[in-house]
Amino acid sequence: METTQTRQTSLILWIVVFFWFAQYVYVPYQTTYLLLSHVSSNLVGVIIGAYGISQLFLRLPVGVLADLSSNHRLFIILGSFFAGAASLFRIFLPADIGFLIANILSGIASATWISFMILYMGSFTKGDQTRATSKIIMANNAGMLLGFITSTFLYDSVGMLIICTFSLAAGLIACILSFFLHATKPSIQPKIRVIDLLQVIKDKNLLLYSCLALVQQGVQMSTTMSFTNQVIQDLGATNRVIGFSSIIYMLSAVLFAKLASTKFLQLCTKKQWIYSSFLLLGIYCLLVPQSSSIFIVCFLQVIPGIGTGVLFSLLTSEALQSIPLRKRSTALGFFQAIYASGMTIFPVISGGIYDQLSMKAAFLFLAGTCFTAFFISLVYSCKGEGKSPKKKVS
Template identity: 85%
Template sequence: MEKWKIRTGTIHHSFYGLCCFFWFAQYVYVPYQTTYLLLAHISSNLVGTIIGAYGISQLVLRLPVGILADLSSNHKLFIILGSFFAGAASLFRILLPDDIGFLIANILSGTASATWISFMILYMSFFTKGDQTRATSKIIMANNSGMLLGFVTSTFLYDIVGMMVICAFSLGAGLIACVLSFFLHATKPSIQPKIGVIELLQVIKDKNLLLYSCLALVQQGVQMATTMSFTNQIIQDLGATNMVIGFSSIIYMLSAVLFAKLASTRFLELLTKKQWIYSSFLLLGIYCLMVPQTGSIFIVCFLQLIPGMGTGILFSLLNSEAIKSIPQQKRSTAMGFFQAIYALGMTTFPIISGSIYEHLSMKAAFLFLAGTCFIAFSVSLIYSRKEESRSLKKKVS
């Protein structure tokens, strides 16, 4: 495992800044990407393919990247490459501002996001086993902070400077992240027994990894289909301007940052981890039921606090719980599997929801999303009760 030659007191700030620039580069153009492509007279089907390419490339690459990271233990290299690809993607958007350029760019952006495994595993290695949830919350807060800054930037500047300047911001942030990553020096990996690919893939049998990967598939799929997509469409249909749509996204991301911060404090101790998980899914289901029913832009914006909590607390817990029983030398592979599974949700849920919307209605699409949340709520509640029963039997015996 890599050890950074940076004083402990500066590690977290350096890493936080690096992560913020990385995710700013990845998301600053996202709120207006669909609008830009449709105004460029690109068909809606092709726009869907372009946007889907981001999730599909992650789905394909995340497990192989995780395996390679475990085999090499060189997380710094993956961080450098990921930051470079994040910036290079927007260079393609600037040089080829059409369907081909954006398709190539989204594939590169997906490749960059696949390297997030190394960001997470390396950062979590700075913390003890008992502090893994706090570590996960902190790095997800950095993730959400970068996205929030990106959304704020595009909300206030898109109508003034246009998509190409926004993409230039993305390019600049990616290059800054890439340069910063070169200053992170690492010692040689500690000597460990060689582990083969087949042995690494055995982590897929871990029941916690399987369960929480599937739950994350629902959480990320619902997030992508609602806050990143159809919730904005509902607000627009209610008469919202581009600025208001941007503010709605900012409320969601600000909520995600704040709840991720709370998840790294004693606030999390108000409930058990299992209770937070099934309660969050219940609230997400209620959110999906309420958003298409209301006729108020203000209420929809207020409801954005709920998926923000889902991203800030629920997703943090799903990450930490998924790999808590995985040995350190196999964690990149486990994280690669976890991220590949939830990338499947990010890709398929918007497609399924869009199809339901086209053939039935927006309310039916959100009803489908609510149903998946309630299924996740039931599964996590049942699993929690079984775990409590097992623990009680052990104490009695």
């Protein structure tokens, strides 16, 4: 018989699946839908980037509040509600303004992702944090995958408005399920001040991995969630093929997140996985705009899947490894606020470069940031090995 803790963690994972389904079911066709609605590519970049703007400003405050109150269930309920409610604007204002407002609301919902992760990871020991992180990110990716599959097979038949209705329904289901989570109570410890919580920002380890996550998430949002779909469409792909491309990406993300929670991860050190993944992402950004085959571009989607499944799991767990348990919501809020800035800035810059120069130039910019992240993480890895020659880097 399942223990109460096991049922709790399973319930959180189901809520995560519905939550991210609501957040991403419309994403594979968002860019092409807006462009066909005569929205400029520059404004499309702003709309996509708006998703990260609200996260940028809210994730750290939400993290601080979560550490102060420990009421993670409330944040999960509110986040799930906003995830569904955002699509009301996509349904009733199906153009640039509606999607802009909706993406801001979706960003507010994603700001509560801190509480999903902290509540779930709190059920595991310190030694199991990487495995726990991989599992909840796998559920995250599974929700996106189901969303992509749904939109791929139904978009041509039902259109964007019905797809957004699915988003609304999934968000409300997640909200209802959230009420069945056990209420969390503050641990009996001396009262902690906000200024003490904010001291985590000085942690060099947290700063480094936050900046690396900024690159990974920014590149992902600009490519697989946006302009890669446009590249495939320009090659003559149908809406269904565009959807299959997104499915390949998300399926690989789910599989690699699952592998990241197994002994497969031990084939290399964590730092080797990190810098190798950035190298692969850079190569991906070089190859996509040069490809003349839809099949090749779809096949290449496996590479950012590795980035989402393995790289992001490791960046998250490594960023928090030196943070005290009581300050982890604040640290995770800072981590997520930093990478949210990448999700905001990168699509805007890429959209601007695309407008002024070309799609190839936009991808070249993204490749350059990946290679920079590769170099930084490689140097950091070598520096760590140099300091601890008798210990295996992990």
